[in-house]
Amino acid sequence: MSEQKQLFKVTIDNITVEVEPGTTILNAARKIGGEVAPPAMCYYSKLKDSGGKCRTCLVEVAQGSAADPRPMPKLVASCRTTVMDGMVVKNITSDRVIDARKGVVEFLLINHPLDCPVCDQAGECHLQDLSYEHGAGASRYEFKRRTFEKHNLGPYIQLHMTRCILCYRCVYTADQVSGERRHGILSRGDHAEIATYIEKSLDNDFIGNVIDVCPVGALTDKTFRFKNRVWFTKPVDAHCSCDKCSGNVQLWMRGDEVLRVTARKDEWGEVKEWICNTCRFERKKVSDWVIEGPSKIDRHSVISQGHYVGVQKPHETVAKVTGRKPKLLMNIKNVSEVNQVDLSELKGPATSDVFKQIKKEN
């Protein structure tokens, strides 16, 4: 008979969950889901050794373990701290954590340009979401922001070093996914930058994945650049038989035009399966793909706007934990207040012609 695995009980924001020893607080919180899971700008479950760089995942450990119930004196990085049996953790229920996270966002934004209106990452940028949730209304920073020499990364990838938050994800991706890391973070402190040899790893078939892991708009897809805002495009799951990767992708379409190809992501915004450069940059015709159907958008995301079919309600934990309603990035309504139409029945974007037609029919 197989031996039963011993599990640790950990309570996060008053919700108890059982996890295997060695699990980090962040992954235990992800098991609960929703807002109880701390935001993560550098940790990436598919990349070994990631995490511990950005401090956005800080939490308060109110009780170290059942055996030693003393609290931890300082906030800890939940992506790097493993749970103990009987541990009690506070995330959104801790004022210290909320305050610290606000400080972290302020630091991240010190050198990050506020160019969301022209940045291709807008609408799917984790820093944009984080600033909305935790940022202050204005910056107190009065000094000159960092500037960098421009690096040309070839025909496919655009680097905007000023937007980089030095999370190291692209470095780990090049190292572990493409197996050919020739770039890294050079210098330290204010001079640190993603640099030098990234140009040299661009001929690798899997280097395009650095675009998907970048939490901000520092690495973007040149073939999609300035073509459209993501919330005007329609994400569709599709596949092809590819001899280099799984061929399972997400197409970002406008009408019949494939504007962009990316890997599919999970509810934490992480890539499910790495895709190759050929699928990402060269298969831009609908005929290259077998379309599976509209992607399920399950985040409170601006990308959900206009796509009423297949939108999944995110798993909410805020109300249960804090008793207050969650702060949504946008309020997705079911019934149009102006036209009194059930939006879930619309098959496509809600244009005035569609409403006129429905009115005529009624």
Ligand code: SF4
């Ligand atoms: S370029 Fe993007 S992925 Fe790479 S370290 Fe900077 S923010 Fe992270």
Ligand code: FES
């Ligand atoms: S996600 Fe934990 S430190 Fe960045």
